Structures are given as C-alpha cells and as structure tokens.
Amino acid sequence: MPAFTYQCGAWSPAGVFPGNAYPPAPWPGYAPVPFTPAEPVHPDIGAIPETFRRDFGALRGDHPTLSFLAAGPDAAAILATQRPDRPQGPLAALRDLGGDVLLLGVDHRANTALHLAELEAGRHTTVRHALTPAGIVATRNGGGCSDGFGAIEPRVADLTREARIGAARARRLPLRPLLERARALVAADPLALLCDRPGCAHCAAVATVDAPGRTRPVHPPPAAPA
Numbered sequence: 001m002p003a004f005t006y007q008c009g010a011w012s013p014a015g016v017f018p019g020n021a022y023p024p025a026p027w028p029g030y031a032p033v034p035f036t037p038a039e040p041v042h043p044d045i046g047a048i049p050e051t052f053r054r055d056f057g058a059l060r061g062d063h064p065t066l067s068f069l070a071a072g073p074d075a076a077a078i079l080a081t082q083r084p085d086r087p088q089g090p091l092a093a094l095r096d097l098g099g100d101v102l103l104l105g106v107d108h109r110a111n112t113a114l115h116l117a118e119l120e121a122g123r124h125t126t127v128r129h130a131l132t133p134a135g136i137v138a139t140r141n142g143g144g145c146s147d148g149f150g151a152i153e154p155r156v157a158d159l160t161r162e163a164r165i166g167a168a169r170a171r172r173l174p175l176r177p178l179l180e181r182a183r184a185l186v187a188a189d190p191l192a193l194l195c196d197r198p199g200c201a202h203c204a205a206v207a208t209v210d211a212p213g214r215t216r217p218v219h220p221p222p223a224a225p226a
Ligand SMILES: [Zn+2]
Pocket: 145, 146, 147, 148, 194, 195, 196, 197, 200, 202, 203, 204
C-alpha cells in the first residue's frame, strides 16, 4: 500500500527551473517534518494505509515522501526495489510477480500504479525535495497530478472485477495488462491521462514539454458508481 508522507516534502531553490512546476518560494505555512519510518501516513492517503502501518506489522520502505507498506513472504524483496530516483520500484516488482491493484473505495484518480505507466512511457517528470534527519534531499520520477487518470477507466473495463465491501466499491485489476494499456496510451498521446484543470501547473508543464503547441483535452466527469 502507498504510505506517502507529504508532510516531509521540502522546498529547495534547486527545484526552481523551467518545466519543473515548482513554486518560486516555500508555500504558506511551510514546516516540513523530517522523515523516519515511524512517521504516520499522510491523511490524504486515507485511513486504511495508516491502519495497516500501525496495527498489522507491515514492513515499510524508506523513501522520504513516497514509501510503501508490504506484508507477506515477498514484502522485504518488493520494498527493496525502491530508490530515490525510482519510487515506483515496488509496483514494478508486484507486476513482475503477477500482482493486482485493488482500488478500495476510490477510483483511478487514486491509482498510484498509473504513475509507473507514465514513467515507462517516457513522460516528462519533475524533481521534488524531502526533509530527512540528514537534511534536504532531491527525489525524482515521483509522478505528479493524477486528476486525469479517470480516462483509463473505459479502456480497462474488461480487466476489472468489482464487489462491494460494506459501503465501499472495491475494484481489482491485474497490474501487467493495466500498466501496458496505460503505457501505450501515454506513448501514443503525450496528453493522455493529464487533467483539464486550468490551474494545474504539473499537467501544464508536462504538456508544454512533451506536446508543445497542443492543448490539453477536456475530460467528461468520472462515471458514477454502478
Ligand atoms: Zn493536473
């Protein structure tokens, strides 16, 4: 599970350069927390990963902002594939083991695995920074805005198994074909899976670098739950 710690995200003047979608100065209220493996999962990631971390003895990687949790016989090997410049390593390892992605009460806008497909398609990526006990470090290839990821949904309907767990809509998809279709989609059209929010600096930067002169598409809203 993703166990991201956005509270450890830091600002550095080294991030201010064209195409990086980076603020020219620290954002209001800037007060990063130094990452340690005991740091709670950021609330935006949801209550389930934090519960998994706290109560189920899951192992955790050491990426300062984009760590993952894992349990089971392959957990340590999966987590060991993560590097500062390849945060999606555990997702690639899970794909190679024949794993699935499980969307629990969320849609594809929360499907972190799609960032791996973007990376493998050659999409422009940005540089971010994180605070560690040793100081501020650069992190790369972390993926950016996922608000346009809902556009993958009709393209993977045949891969999707769905059930209800209480009030939650749960969907399960095999990683290998999911990621191959998403990679092919982005490789064929650099604007695919970008969001259409006018103020999105990240998607604007990707479009400017990867598809100069073109305009991002307008998406229909994500489909309502069945
Ligand atoms: Zn965006």
